[in-house]
Amino acid sequence: MLVAFVLSLAMIGIIHWLASFVAWIFMLAVTVAAIG
Structure with a gap:
């Protein structure tokens, strides 16, 4: 049970x-496109 909770x-x-990484x-990319 504890293992399933940790997983x-x-x-x-x-x-x-x-x-958060993808965002x-x-x-x-949007910033670069807006600047460039």
């Missing part, structure tokens, strides 16, 4: 990190 927590953390790259 689900890790999955949520990884998904959250990936989403950061998207904003960077």
Whole structure:
């Protein structure tokens, strides 16, 4: 039970990190496109 809880927590953390990383790259690309 504890292992499943830790695994689900890790999955949520990884998904959250990936989403913020993709959003950061998207904003960077928009900024570069707006400047260039």
